[in-house]
Amino acid sequence: MIETMFSALYAMLTSPYMMGLMLLAVAIGLVVGVTPGIGGRLSIALAIPFVFGMETIPGAVFLLTMHAVNGTSGQISSIMFGVPGDGDDAATTIDGYPMAKKGEAGRALGASVTASGVGGVIGAIVFAVMIPVLEPVVLAFSPAEFFLLALLGITFIAFLAGREQIFKGLIVGLFGMMLATVGMDPYTGTPRFAGNFLFLWDGMSLITAILALFAIPEMIALAVKGGSISAVPVATAKYSYRELFQGVMEVPRHWWLALRTSIIGAVVGMIPGLGSSAAAWFCYGHAIQTSKTPERFGKGAVEGVIAPETGSNAREGGALLPTLFFGIPASSGMAVLMGAFLILGIQPGPSMITDRLDLVWTLIWALVVGNLIAVTFLLFIMRWAVLLTFVNGAVLVPYIVVMAVIGAYVSEGQWQNLVILVVLSAIGYGLLRFNWPRAPFVIGIVLGKIAEESLHKALELWGLKFFTRPLSLVLISLIVTTIGIAVYQNLRPRVTAQQPPVSR
């Protein structure tokens, strides 16, 4: 075992061909990740013709690396411009963009890029460690647990919204859950709030909703305010490598948080059926809930950047587990990856562990090395990218709005989503203008759907008895504790009488 482990690493590092492939894969993965709306799924589907002729191991390493670093670059636009590329980047935006506004884009990017790398590496380690216990852990989570996990995530809204704003937070969160009900009813098969608009039958486009709630309102606000994203002028601000390095050092300073959120991310990724955005939001919620100073979140807390980024990259390691060993992909991205693996002659299934251990280790190392290459590369170029936050908004806004519009269109290729983008942007700007929290919206729309679907299934399978499953009881007690803490914090006499309005 140990021998296979290191010989796989040695074979990879000493082969110029493999390293060249990985560099190429990292570059493609990062470029694709920057553009909102184009997921890793599409990039793999497009790369398939090119891997047809490749040998099994190089081909698999190429595709996996490309997929794994895809999420790493999405955070750049989330932090610098408030333009999230997908559902999990939106979690990074909430604290990342306020940091950029304070002129700390360098620190935020340093921290988030490092956090992604750390998350990716820990995810790979969790992958390796979990192999023996994969089966019992994954099989313990059924629709009943999915429902309760989604519910637990929804209760995080109480913390996200902050003490002053719990009712506003709930209203926005419920609005998100309402939008999650648009589309085909999973139980009766009739379109809900969708009429004959076929583009709504699969539900509201998540990426469009997120761009409308975060990106466009921020750009309107920037245009109205004038000046640049960073409120601090370029002369006094720090955008040097030192600033970036300070950001990098934030991760070891918060190592305990980074470790926990990486493990949460990897475990959430392991369970097929929870959806890919859930991991980042669980981690973000966890960071606030365990923070001693939760009121800093949403105003540029570096933990709010570290937590979702570790989580979303660690998820990939976790998601690879059921894909490889059960032949059951845990996410749509993994489904495409698995299709490509079949082309390469890899037959996912339990026999992988006995027959193809060399391949398994090579893939684990590819996750580690690929993430490290991506981090190094990004940290190197980031210094200049940060300068963009000091550019006058009048120059920047049109480009970013165009980017957001393209993102909303290409994610599903339906022009009708542009109408949705405009309508929801108006609501988004209203929320921003009047200081209502926006994060609960994403939680509502992401988790609302999972909650509804799994509740239906759980009730059909076990009726109300599903609440008494052992793991369900654990989750229920977690939910009760979370609500208890929230209520206590709300009833407790205020320490600070006057707090400035919080924008999240």
Place this chain on the structure above:
Amino acid sequence: MSRISRLFTFAVALVASAMPAVQASGQSGADYFRGKTITYIVATSPGGGYDTYGRLVAEYMQRYLPGATVLVRNMPGAGHLVGTNAIFAAKPDGLTIGTFNTGLIYSQLIRHSGVRFDLERMSWIGKAANDARIIAIAQQSPIKTYRDLIEQKQPVAFAAAGIGSAAYVETVMLTSALKLPIKVLTGYNGSDDMMAMRRGEVVGSISARSTWDPFVRNGYARYIAQIGGDQTDVPQLADLVTDPAAKALIALIRTQCDVSRLTAGPPDIPPDRLAALRNAFRLAMEDKELLAKAEKIGIPIEPAYGDTVLRLVTEALNQSPATIELLAEALTRK
């Protein structure tokens, strides 16, 4: 000038004017596509079976349409309805064709509100495969044969994809026509059904064989009956039932299996262009390189062409009111 000579001039003029037309249409078969771009719509998102077949077909059709470019465009949405509506509504110039789920035959039969196409009128180019349906049962279940299944006293749970999907329709129709002791649980999309079977939540699934083969090879499930396909390792469901109504229904599902991974265009593509497209499709299906690739990916190629596919589709759409009622019943939740 006599009348005859005037007639003669007229006749010559007629022939002369017809000649270039004949020539033009002779040219505009394969030559029409020279330097043009054909959009091949895949009615699902990237990845997955339809996308794989679509990209393969597009790549090799391009090879046999000299000078033409075939671009794949994914148009997912509403269970293939968005993409299929787009293909049907496209300009019938032969430059838009595509692929979608054969299960839309069911949707058209019950006049589903999202259907804005008529499959019978579409320009059929061909189909690439058969996709047998199987009844899969979890390995740990005591149900070993079809007989065991119908003798169950308590209904057993079966997983199905979203309501309205072809797999769901078939599961519900078979359950009611064969009076199977099955409780259908819906919403198991993608490979959720396999996961549910591993967890022991559900006992079985009625689904496409190609998707389940790896799962069965891994020893997690077994097949107890099959519809369509030429494999002989599993008994055909049609041989296991005697009721004529049930047999008719199985025959309908069988058509679905026979016409899988199809390629079609909007109605009224000019015949010469359609002939060129069909010809390119046929040559693509016979291409050694394509066959080798398909073999490597593990996807079967069992092609049929043009009018044969049209005939199969027309037959499938020609159902008795009783069957249509059964279908409609299957699609409304009680």
